[in-house]
Amino acid sequence: MESRQSKCGSTEEPEDRLTGLPDGLLHSILHGLSLKDVVCTSGISRQWATTWVRALATSPVLDFTDRAFVVRQAPAQVVALVSLYLKRHADQGAPLDVLRVALDGTLGGAKAFGHDVVGWVAYAVARGAREVEVDMTPKQGDRAAQHDDTVNEEDFFVALPSDLLLARNSLVRLALDRFSLRAVLSGAPAGFAGLRSLSLSHANVTDDEVNATLSSCRLLEFLSLRSCHLLRSVRIVGHKLRGLELVTCLGIQQLRVTAPALESFAFHGDIIYLRDSDNFSAVDLGDTPTLRDVCLSHIGFGNMYLVPEYEYGFFRFSNRIARVKSLTLCSVGLKHVWVQLVYDDDPPPMDVDMSNVQELKLLMASLDFGSLEAVSTFLQLYSFLTLDRLFFHLPGEQVEASDVFDALNHEIYELDDCIYIDKFGLDCLRLIKVVNFQGTWAELALLAFLLQGAPALEQLVLVTVEEEQGASGDTPLKLIQQRVSEMTEACVTWCGPSEDRTQNPAHTRFYHME
Template identity: 60%
Template sequence: MESHQKKRETMEEEDRLSSLPDDLLHSILREVPLKHAARTSALSQQWASRWLRALASSSVIDFTDRDFARGQTPARAAATVSRCLQLHADNGAPLDVFRVALDGCDGAFERDVVGWVASAVARGAREVEVDLTPAHGNRAQQLDADQDGATFMELPGDVFLTENSLARLSLDRFSLRAVTPGAPGLAGLRSLSLSRADVTDEAVQAVVSSCRLLEFLSLSSCHLLTSVRISGDNLQRLELVRCPAVQELRVAAPALESFVFHGDVVDLYDWESEEVVGVDMGATPVLRDAYLSHIGFGTADDVDIKEYAYFDFMRRVAHAPTLTLCSVGMRHIRAQLNYDDLMEIDMTNIEELQLLMASLDEDDLEALFSFLQLNPITILDRLFIRLPIDAAEASGVAAAPIHKAQGSFIADYVDNLVLDHLRLIKVVNFRGTRCELVMISFLLKKAPALEQLVLVAVEEERGASGDELLKIIQGKVSAMQKASPEVRVTVCRPSEDRSQNPAHTRFYHEE
C-alpha cells in the first residue's frame, strides 16, 4: 500500500503534461494513435478526458483500432463512442470521417449504432464505416454463423432522403429494407461495402444503378443474394465474397479494373439452349486483375457436375494480366477434359499467376500440370503458389526423395510446355513433401529464363530441427535438373523473406 501511494505521488509530481496549453495538447493528441492516447491516463491525471476532447474536435473520428475497447464490455465501448460523438456535436466541429469497429453487437446498443450512422451522415461525413465482426477466432465462420436467425440493425428510411457529402459507406449487419431505392443521399457514393447485410437482389440492383459515381462495390456474406445484377459505367472494383446462394451473376461495367470472387461456382444452366448461362461479365477491356477462388465451397461431387460452369466463369476474366486461381478450379478443368479435350482458355495476357492450393496430392499435381500445358501462358513473368497452411492437407513425408515413379509421372507433361518468360517462382507454406518436390522439379525444367526460386517454409519447426529441415530442402532443390543455369534458390522462413509478393495478398479461405 505504501509503495502504491509513493508511486502515485511520483506520477503526480512528474505530471507536466497537464500544464501544457489545451491547444498544444490537442494538436499533439490528434497525431497520436487512439490506443496510445487512451493509455496516457497512466501518465497524466487529466489526460483521459483531454484525449477524448481532442478527438471530439477532430474532423476524423476513428475507433477502428480495437485496442481502445480492450478490457471493456462492448456496451461500455459503445458508450465511449457515443460520448465522443456528442462532444463532437457540442463543439460544432466539422465531421469528415467516422469509423468504428467493435467486437459484435448483442442488441444492447443497436439503437446507438444506428444513431451513429444517422448522425455522421446528417453532419456531412464523407466516409462512414461500421464493422461489428468479432476480432478473434475464424472470421469467415463468424461472418456466416447463424445467418438464418441473425438480427440486423434497421437503417431508418429517412437517413438518405436528402443530399449529403457521403462518398464512402461500409456497413456490417445492417438492413437496408427501409432505404428508398434511388435515395438522393446515396447518389454521391463512390465506394459501398455491405457485409452480413439484409439486402435483396432487387435492392442491390436499385442502389447500384442509382449510384452513378460508384467506383468500388463489395458484397460479403450477404446470404439473401441469389441473382446479382451490377451495372455501372464508373465501377472499377467489384468484390463478391462468401455469398453462397448466388446462382447468377450479371455485370455491365466497362471500366472494371479489378474483380474478386470467393464462393461456390456460379452454376445456372439453360435447358432450352443447353448452355451454361450463370455468368455474364460483359466487355471488360481494362480488367487489370482477377481473383477467383472456390476453396471451402461445394463438395467433391461438384467437380464432375460444375466443370462447364467453372470454365465459362474463368474464361471471362482470364484476359487480366494478373490472375489468382485455386486448385478447386483446376480440378474442374481437369474433369472437363474427360468430355472435351479441345477446350482452351485464352491466357496469353497473363503476366502474374497465383495459385491457391486447398491441398496438394497427385490429383492436384495432375490438374496443375494439365492446366499449364493446355492453356499456354506465353508471357508469364511471375508464378506464385500458396500451399495449404494446414499440415493435414499436405501430402507425403517432409523432404522425402523423388522416386522413379514420380519421375515418369512428370515425363508425361514435359514435351510441349515451355514457360520461357518466367522469371520468378515463389512457393509459400513449403514443407518439402514428396508432392511439393515433384512440383518444383517439374517447374524448374520448364523455365529456361528463371532467375529466382523462393521457397518460404511454414512457421512450424524452430531451432536446430527447423534449420536442418531448411538445409535438407535447399540441398534437394539445388540438386534438381534446371532449364535455367542462372536460377537462385532461396529457402527461408516467413520472417526472413524479402522477395516480391503477389498483387493479391488477402486470402479469404484462410480468414
C-alpha cells in the first residue's frame, strides 16, 4: 500500500494495490500463510481478510497448529475461531483432506471444550479427511500441571464417543493428544482399518487397549506412544510396522515387539527391567532384519545406573538393537555400562555387535570426569569397524568464563592419567561433529581422546552455543580455535547454530528437551 500526498500537503487514502490482484493469485498467496501471519497482515488490504476466509472455506487443508499464535490467545478464542471456520467450510461443501488443530490444553480445558473438539474430529472424519491431528499440549509454564494426580481424569482427557470410529473411513494418519479412546475401543473400531500412522500422546490407554488398537490397524506403518503412563507390559504386533516411538511411558516394565519390517525405533524413558527375572529379559524386539536406526535415551531419569534393580538392564536393552547402522545413545546409559564394569567383581560378557554401526550419536546430559570415563570405556569396549560419523550433543548451559581460561592454561593432551586407554581405534571415522561446544577442559579432553583414535578423520565440526549464552569472548575463542587446530590435521569447521549447514544425524529430535 502506498500513501499519496496532495499539493497542499494532505495525505490521501493509501492506495490498495493488492485488491486489484486476481482472486486466483490472492488465493494462492493466502494458502501459503499461517493463521498468525494472516491476522498480522490483515491491514495490508481491505479484502485480505475476507479473501483469506473464502480461501480457507474451500481449502482441503485446514491447519490451525501455529503455536506462536495459539499461546497468545485464550483457549475460548481459539475454539471459537476453529468452530467458525469449520462451519464456513461445511457451508461451502468443500472436500477436506487434512485437519490439524493446536489448543492450549491447560488442565480443565478438556472439560470446558471437549464437546467442541469431538465435533471437529467428527466433522473431519465425516468429510473424508485422510489426516486428523489435535494437539492440546499446555502452553509453556503450565506443563507441571500435567502430572497432578489430584486432577479428575474426566477433566484431563477428551473422551471420543464409541460410535465415532465405528464405521470405515478415509483416515490414514491420526494424531491425538490428551484423548481417551476407551469407549471407541470397547467395540470393533473399523475406522482404524486404513490407518498407516497413529500417534497417541498423554492417552489413558492400557496394555489391552493398545493390543485392541493394533489388531484393528493391520496396515499401520508408524506408531508413537508418548506419556501413556498406564502402560505396563506392552506387546506391539505389526507386520507392516516400520517406525516405533515410545517416549516417557513411565510405567513400562516389559516390552515385546513383533515387527519384522521395523526400520526405526526410538525409546526415551526409564531403563526397562524386571525384578527376580535373571533369566528373562524385559525387552524383546524379536527378529528385525531391516532395523537400521535406533535411539535409546534415558536423560532425565536420575542416577538410575546406580540403582541395584537396574543391574544389566541397559546392556540387555542395547543388546536387542545390535547390528543397526545408525545408533543414538545417552550418557546415562554409558555410565550404566561403566558402573557395571568397574564395580561388579564378575561382570558377564557384554558382547554387543557394533560392527554395522556407521553413525553414532551420543547425547550428553553432562560432561564431567565421570562422563569422559564412560565415553572412553564404551568406545574401547566395542569394535566399531565401520563407524563413519560420530556426533556429540553437549548440554547447552552457559559455562563460567574461568572454565574456558582453565582449559587454555592446562595441557590436556596426555590423557593416560585420567582416562584408561587400551586398544582404541576408529579407523574408518571420517566426521566428528560436536554441538554446543564451549571450549572447556572436559570438551578439549574429549576431543584429544577421539582424535588420537581417528587416523582417517577428514572433518571436525564444532557448533558453538547460542551467542548470548556463551561465556567466552572473542579472544578466548580464537585461542581455543588455535588449540584445536594444533590437535588435528583434519579440516576444522567452526559455526554457530544458525550458520550450521553441515551433515546431521538420522535422529535430530531431543525427547528430553520436549
